[in-house]
Amino acid sequence: MPPLISVIILNWNGWRDTVACIHSLQQSTYLNFGILVVDNGSTDGSTAQLLQEFPELHILETGENLGFAKGNNVGMRHVLNTTSAEYIWLLNNDTEVMPETMAELAKTAAERPRVGALGAVLMEADRPGVVQEWGGRRMCVWTGIAWPASPKRSPNYICGASLFLRRDCLEQCGLFDPEYFFFFEDTDLGYRIRNQDWDLLTAQHAVVLHKGSASVGSQSQNQFYWYRRGLIRFLRTYAHFPWLPILGTTVARLLLAALAWNGPVLRGTWNGFWDGLAEPRPTKASHQNG
DSSP: OOOOEEEEEEESSOHHHHHHHHHHHTTOSOOSEEEEEEEOSOSSOHHHHHHHHOTTOEEEEOSSOOHHHHHHHHHHHHHHHHOOOSEEEEEETTEEEOTTHHHHHHHHHHHOTTEEEEEEEEEETTSTTOEEEESEEEEETTTTEEEEOBTTBOOSEEOTTEEEEEHHHHHHHBSOOTTOSSSSHHHHHHHHHHHTTOEEEEEEEEEEEEOOOTTTOTTOHHHHHHHHHHHHHHHHHHOSSTHHHHHHHHHHHHHHHHHTTOHHHHHHHHHHHHHHHHSOOOOOOOBTTO
């Protein structure tokens, strides 16, 4: 019997995307897996719609929008406490997977036992063949900028849209830091995994189609607000001189938004900057109970 994989899909007012995601998983060539949907306080009748489409689907309801980190933590904690799954695959609801994707992830993980987290090749859903992310990115704490990874440049964190985690690694390194609402929780986890001497890798034959920004809205004020808050928290945790990249990236973003007369970016970045600075200084402690 191949190892059990538990797939966790976080849903927030997006049941149509979630239905498509589940249908794609049901076409997988890998057969030993279960699906858990965590509904993050949806108000669009998501639970009823999903159960109508999939009567046997296991759904956990949080009752409120906990954000990406806490919402996924609810699912991961449930899987760790109630199943023997060897792997947990966090998958955005606005993704669709190829039939062989799960098998490729499981095969790569089996071949590389020190790999704690695996990424997939994320491709644009509306432009198949256009790579969105090669598993993840390479964050530079000196500049506060994340650069694209590639086959020759492995990511130093795996994108949360498709994050394949080994149970042993997760139990050692902890869940997402719950203080990240949206953005940078995957970056923080990637750094903690590497600091515990686990490896990160992209499974180059595992393909996931990803829409992107389906929950917060592409280029929305909300998106830039949570991005800025998350970036500040991350840099205050890991950068030796956090003020340099914090101020540099914030000023640059505000100037570009002002020149473009982009009000949502200006307001989101400005508010996220001040609210991020108002938070207590974070530590590098793991988050077993996040």
